[in-house]
Amino acid sequence: MSSLQEKFPDITQADQPLAPLTWLKVGGLAQFIVEPRSVDELQEVVTFCHENETPVRVLGVGSNLLVKDEGVSGVVMRLTHESFAQVSVSGTTVTAGSGALLSNAISESVKAGLAGLDVLVGVPGTIGGALQGNAGGRSGDIGQFVSSVTVITVKGERFVRAEDELSFAYRSSSINELAIVEGEFQLKEGDSEEITRRMRKLWIMKRASQPLASQSAGCIFKNPRGLSAGALIEQSGLKGTRIGGAEISDRHANFVVTHEGATSDDVLRLIDLTQSKVAEQFGVDLELELRVW
Ligand code: EPU
Numbered sequence: 001m002s003s004l005q006e007k008f009p010d011i012t013q014a015d016q017p018l019a020p021l022t023w024l025k026v027g028g029l030a031q032f033i034v035e036p037r038s039v040d041e042l043q044e045v046v047t048f049c050h051e052n053e054t055p056v057r058v059l060g061v062g063s064n065l066l067v068k069d070e071g072v073s074g075v076v077m078r079l080t081h082e083s084f085a086q087v088s089v090s091g092t093t094v095t096a097g098s099g100a101l102l103s104n105a106i107s108e109s110v111k112a113g114l115a116g117l118d119v120l121v122g123v124p125g126t127i128g129g130a131l132q133g134n135a136g137g138r139s140g141d142i143g144q145f146v147s148s149v150t151v152i153t154v155k156g157e158r159f160v161r162a163e164d165e166l167s168f169a170y171r172s173s174s175i176n177e178l179a180i181v182e183g184e185f186q187l188k189e190g191d192s193e194e195i196t197r198r199m200r201k202l203w204i205m206k207r208a209s210q211p212l213a214s215q216s217a218g219c220i221f222k223n224p225r226g227l228s229a230g231a232l233i234e235q236s237g238l239k240g241t242r243i244g245g246a247e248i249s250d251r252h253a254n255f256v257v258t259h260e261g262a263t264s265d266d267v268l269r270l271i272d273l274t275q276s277k278v279a280e281q282f283g284v285d286l287e288l289e290l291r292v293w
Contacts, residue, residue, distance in 0.1 A: 003052070004032060004034075004048065004049075004052070004054065004075070005032075007048060008034060008041075008044075008045060008048075011034055011035050011036055011037065011041070011045075012032055012033070012034050013032065013033045013034075014031065014032055015029050015030075015031065016029060016030050016032075016033045016076075017029055017030075018030050018059075018062075018067040018071065018072070018076065018293075019067065021059060021061075021062050021078075022062030022063075022065050022066070022067055022217070023061075023062055023063045023065075023124070023215060023216060023217045024062075024065075024066055024215055024216065024217045024256070024258050024262075024264075024267060025215050025258055025262070026066070026067070026069070026245075026246075026258055026262050026263055026264045026266070026267060027066065027067025027068060027069060027071065027264045027293075028067060028068065028069050028070050028071025028072075028264070029071040029072075030071060030072055030075075030076040031071070031072065031073045031074055031075070032074070032075045032076065033075075033076050033077075033078060034075050034076070034077050034078070035077075035078045035079075035080055035081060036077070036079070036081065037081045037083060038081070038083050039083070039084075039152075039158065039181055042077070042079070042152060042179065042181070043152060043156045043157075043158060044156070045075070045077070046077075046152055046153075046154070046155075046156040046178060046179070047155065047156030049074070049075055050154055050155050050156060054074045054075055055072075055073065055074035055075070056074060056075045056077055056154075056178060056179075057072065057074070057075070057076050057077065057293060058076075058077045058078075058079065058128065058178070058179045058180075059076050059077065059078050060079075060098075060099075060125055060126035060128055060129035061101070061124065061125055061126055061129070062217075063124035063125045063129070063217060063218060064124075064125060064129060064133065064135075064217055064218050064289070064290055064291055065217065065290070065291045065292075065293065066217065066264055066267055066268070066290055066291070066292045066293070067264060067293045068264050068265075068268070068292065068293060069263055069264040069265050072293050077179065079097070079098055079099035079126075079128065079179075080099060081099070083097070084097040084098055084099030084100070084181070085097050085099045085100045085101075085104075086100065087100050087104055087105050087108045088108075089108060089109065089112040089114065092114060092186060092187050092188065092189060093147070093184060093185070093186060093187075094108065094109050094112075094114065094117070094184070094185045094187055095182060095183070095184050095185075096108075096127045096182065096183055096185070097127065097181070097182050098126060098127050098128030098131070098179070098180040098181055098182060098183065099126055099127070099128065100126060100127045101125070101126060101127075102117075102120060102123055102124070102125050102126065102127055102130045102135065102142070103121075103124075105117060105127055105185075106118055106120060106121060106199075109185075109187055110192055110195050110196060110199070111192065112192075113189060113190055113191060113192045113195075114187035114188065114189065114190065115187060115188045115189070115190030115195050116144075116145045116185065116186075116187040116188055117142070117145060117185065117187065118195045118198060118199045118202075119136070119137075119139040119140035119202070120135065120136060120137070120140070120141075120142060121199040121202050121203050121206075122137075122202065122203050122206040122207075122210075122212070123135050123136065123137060123218075124218065127180075127182075127183050128179070128180040128183075130142045131143075131146065131149060131173060131175060131180055131183050132173055132175055132180060133171055133172065133173065133289075133291075134168040134169065134170070134171055134172055134173045135171075136171075137206075139202060141168065141170075141171075142168075142185075143166075143167075143168025143169075143173060144168070145185040145186060145187060146163060146166060146168070146183060146184070146185060146186075147162070147163050147184045147185060147186040148160050148161060148162045148163060148166075148183070148184045149161050149166060149175060149180055149182070149183050149184070150180070150181040150182040150183075151175065151177035151178075151179065151180055151181065152177060152178055152179040152180075152181060153177045153178060154177070154178045158181065161175070170222065170223075171222055171289055209251070209252055210251065210252050210255060211249045211250075211251045211252060211255050211257055215257055215258045215259075215262075216249065216255045216256060216257045216258070217255075217256070217290055218255070218289070218290075219254040219255065219289050219290075220254055220255065220256050220271065220274075220288065220289060220290050221233075221254055221274075221286040221287060221288060221289055221290075222286075222287045222288070222289045224284050224285075224286065224287075227284065228254075229253075229254045229278075229286055230252050230253045230254035231253075232278050232281075232282055232284060232286070233248065233253035233254060233274055233277075233278060233286075234253040235281070235282075236274075236277040236278050236281050236282075237277075238253060238273075238274055238277060239253045241270070241273070242270075243266050243269045243270045243273065244261070244262060244263060244265075244266030244269075245258055245259040245260065245261045245262025245263065245266050246258050246259075246262050246266035246267045246269075246270045247259065247270075248270065248274065256270055256271075268292075271288070271290075274286065
């Protein structure tokens with residue numbers, strides 16, 4: 001494996017802590033972090049890893065991710081270079097690199113008087129992460145605006161998947177390639193001021209019901225069909241329950257917040273406890289929305 005560092009010395013770092021790169025701020029080391037500077041370089045690294053049977057994962061801003069305390073082996077790819085963060089608007093089409101923040105794509109669209117992505121106000125994360133998990137909320141999700149997605153396969157091939165080859169469902173997408181490079185969105189013309197007013201309302205509602213300022217990772221569980229995971233957890237009497245440094249938010253029971261000294265294991269044990277309490281009380285199996293590495 002030292003040859004990864006030999007082949008890509010400028011962009012590879014070994015034994016790097018992942019905790020500071022996630023919102024929950026817990027978890028172990030990445031064996032390698034690689035930060036390619038272009039799509040070509042990303043493809044080269046992926047091809048190299050494929051040939052050497054090295055696992056590759058792509059990290060966004062870590063807003064929906066729990067890294068286990070033992071860390072991850074292989075490569076954690078970070079698409080932090082500016083070449084992955086471009087957002088451009090042409091007519092009613094917005095193109096955004098997978099490393100761009102969703103919030104940035106939203107603000108560029110609104111500035112250009114384009115409506116659609118504004119319903120995602122307050123959703124953290126990158127375009128790549130949002131596309132992969134079809135991020136969204138009660139007012140809509142990202143999948144409904146997608147016209148195409150450019151992906152890199154596990155072998156390092158790049159291709160474009162058009163709208164008719166893609167499907168999006170509640171917090172899931174059909175995008176199963178290794179990495180997303182870019183997404184293209186078809187939006188509608190609107191009035192910037194009106195869109196901004198609408199966004200402000202949504203933002204205020206979110207801020208009132210979710211612990212945005214704490215160390216958290218969005219909702220931990222998916223909502224079971226027709227039900228609210230938050231309400232089920234609250235009715236199980238778990239709000240405020242703490243294991244080690246991890247706590248079920250007092251503000252919204254589907255959020256876990258971490259305190260100083262928390263470990264990934266604390267969060268996992270809290271997740272286990274929540275699942276078994278809710279199953280016992282309501283006969284409902286809560287499914288994780290949070291990604292676990
Ligand atoms: N509720 C409780 N107790 C709680 C939390 C919620 O009783 O602790 C009740 C609320 O009173 C309300 C219902 O549950 O009647 C639904 O709550 P809320 O409106 O907060 O929405 P949610 O279903 O909990 C969903 C998404 C959020 C998204 C919001 C707003 C999921 C799992 N969650 O939350 O998405 O921000 O709608 O659009 O789909 C995320 O995916 O990470 C996320 C935060």
